[in-house]
Amino acid sequence: MFDPIMYLKVFAVGGLVCMIGQILIITTKMTSARILVTFLLIGVALEAFKLFEPIRDFAGAGITVPIVGFGASLAHGAISAGEASGLLGVLTGGLTATAGGIAVAIFAGYVFGLIFSSKTKK
Amino acid sequence: MNIEERNAKYNAYVEAKMPKTKPWPSLFRSFWVGGVICCLGELIKDLCLYFFPYMTTADAYTWALISLIVLASFFTGIGVFDKIGAYAGAGTIVPITGFSNSIASPALEFKREGLVFGLMSKMFVIAGPVIVTGVVASIIVGIIYLFI
Numbered sequence: 001m002f003d004p005i006m007y008l009k010v011f012a013v014g015g016l017v018c019m020i021g022q023i024l025i026i027t028t029k030m031t032s033a034r035i036l037v038t039f040l041l042i043g044v045a046l047e048a049f050k051l052f053e054p055i056r057d058f059a060g061a062g063i064t065v066p067i068v069g070f071g072a073s074l075a076h077g078a079i080s081a082g083e084a085s086g087l088l089g090v091l092t093g094g095l096t097a098t099a100g101g102i103a104v105a106i107f108a109g110y111v112f113g114l115i116f117s118s119k120t121k122k
Numbered sequence: 123m124n125i126e127e128r129n130a131k132y133n134a135y136v137e138a139k140m141p142k143t144k145p146w147p148s149l150f151r152s153f154w155v156g157g158v159i160c161c162l163g164e165l166i167k168d169l170c171l172y173f174f175p176y177m178t179t180a181d182a183y184t185w186a187l188i189s190l191i192v193l194a195s196f197f198t199g200i201g202v203f204d205k206i207g208a209y210a211g212a213g214t215i216v217p218i219t220g221f222s223n224s225i226a227s228p229a230l231e232f233k234r235e236g237l238v239f240g241l242m243s244k245m246f247v248i249a250g251p252v253i254v255t256g257v258v259a260s261i262i263v264g265i266i267y268l269f270i
Contacts, residue, residue: 015160059241112198118230
């Protein structure tokens with residue numbers, strides 16, 4: 001807990017992941033939606049090939065905070081629930097694992113969307 | 123003028139009008155802002171474990187994500203997120219803050235088109251494809267794992 005070396009690793013890996021995103025934006029002119037989808041799929045692939053856990057053990061929030069971590073927990077949920085309860089687990093596992101994040105994003109987006117008004121862009 | 127020639131001319135015009143981002147500074151900016159956001163997540167996780175010793179590490183990480191999502195929505199609401207995003211580029215898009223912003227931003231933007239068909243449906247303009255991709259990919263991976 002509160003280990004400075006860990007924070008250094010989190011900063012380095014998290015920064016690197018974001019910088020890869022920036023390289024994609026510059027070289028391919030991807031929109032942010034495509035960036036999110038691409039990194040989500042990278043996360044699913046990392047989890048599918050069992051590469052995500054070692055990276056998470058090394059870099060902690062540096063890989064779980066990027067959207068890569070969201071994809072990985074979707075895939076992890078589907079795989080582990082599938083092992084426990086078969087096809088039904090595969091269908092329910094992914095969204096169950098990520099329900100907290102999705103629900104809060106919708107709830108916060110709705111509430112703050114009601115409270116605040118968009119400022120007209122100049 | 124045939125169509126291909128016209129397209130080429132138009133593309134050149136778009137290229138000339140597009141705001142140029144200098145590659146190297148923008149890489150550096152996305153690196154440090156992205157790194158700081160991830161460190162903030164790690165800090166929230168550590169604080170959760172510090173104040174609630176019985177919490178599991180997985181739950182603490184979920185709380186960290188939830189906190190970042192709420193923060194990003196709030197900063198989108200007060201109009202600060204756009205300014206940070208313009209500075210940091212992918213540094214704010216790639217972390218979960220980008221997902222949160224992609225929901226809150228159209229919610230604000232389209233509120234004037236009504237609550238149901240504006241705010242509620244436009245919320246998912248970007249988040250929808252993300253969730254669809256994630257669910258489809260995870261089910262495919264899960265089914266493959268059932269057979270191996």
